[in-house]
Amino acid sequence: MIDLIPAHFAHRISTYPADGHLSGEDWIAELPRLLADLLDEWELEPIGPTMTGVCSIALPVRLLGSHRELAGVSGEAVLKVSWPHPEAATESLALQVWNGHGAARLYRADPARFAILLERLHPRDLSRVDIDTACEVIGGLLATLRRPPHPRIPRLDDYAERQAVELREARPVIPRRYLDQAAALARELVVRPPGEDRLLHSDLHYFNVLGAYRSPWLAIDPKPMAGDVAFEIAPSLWNRAEELGTGSEIRWSLRRRLEIICERAGIDEGRARAWTIVREADNALEAADDPDGHDRVSLAVVIIKAMND
The missing domain is CATH 3.90.1200.10 (Aminoglycoside phosphotransferase (APH), C-terminal lobe)
Structure with a gap:
């Protein structure tokens, strides 16, 4: 699971002090086991390189088990796991309210582990649009x-x-x-x-x-x-x-x-x-x-x- 965690991301996060939960250093130490547990419990297979944000990683996955139909014909999704901090604590609640209307659809969530399974989107954003x-x-x-x-x-x-x-x-x-x-x-x-x-x-x-x-x-x-x-x-x-x-x-x-x-x-x-x-x-x-x-x-x-x- 170490290979799924980009080194530059791990280095940056490890400098974050605790913000109501684990420090960045402690969370990074636990992240390989956390990813392994989520992939196993949610029956997911990594299918692409890990993407990173300021405080989270997003791993393209394929659903293998009984919940495969959640992701439609492709069976693909994104596993997002965030460093525990207050701003990330209620992300899944907002996504539940929107239910895919204007926002990425939420398939599964484990708020205690700051983990969500999301609809897989295209990599293009608005940064180069007029x-x-x-x-x-x-x-x-x-x-x-x-x-x-x-x-x-x-x-x-x-x-x-x-x-x-x-x-x-x-x-x-x-x-x-x-x-x-x-x-x-x-x-x-x-x-x-x-x-x-x-x-x-x-x-x-x-x-x-x-x-x-x-x-x-x-x-x-x-x-x-x-x-x-x-x-x-x-x-x-x-x-x-x-x-x-x-x-x-x-x-x-x-x-x-x-x-x-x-x-x-x-x-x-x-x-x-x-x-x-x-x-x-x-x-x-x-x-x-x-x-x-x-x-x-x-x-x-x-x-x-x-x-x-």
């Missing part, structure tokens, strides 16, 4: 994914209330006025909520949308939350940042992305801009703790400025 078209796809998926949330999904309001405090007290890694603005917006957005909470993907961007056999595009890798749909826009602004242009082009590019997605998804642009300011201030704080995070902090300032203009 940006306007890609934003239209994102907006359409957001509209399709709009469902009442599962009761065990973390609430966006809790995140916003934490940010209202943390941003106000944070050291000025970006101009103080932006931190204060983001803190005030976080509180205001909770005080003036939208009509209904919805299940949020919260990390839907060009690399988390894959082509499918049964649909042109499907979402993967949610970080589920329950709350205001306007929270969903920001990842599509900070990804593919190298295509934003220079000077005055940057504001135009960011606002166009936001407008296209909001129009397709039926999302209020004002709330989307406000949530983006909150999220980018939060991102700046996190990036400031990274020795290589200077460019990400600068990008956060650029996006916040564009949302204010």
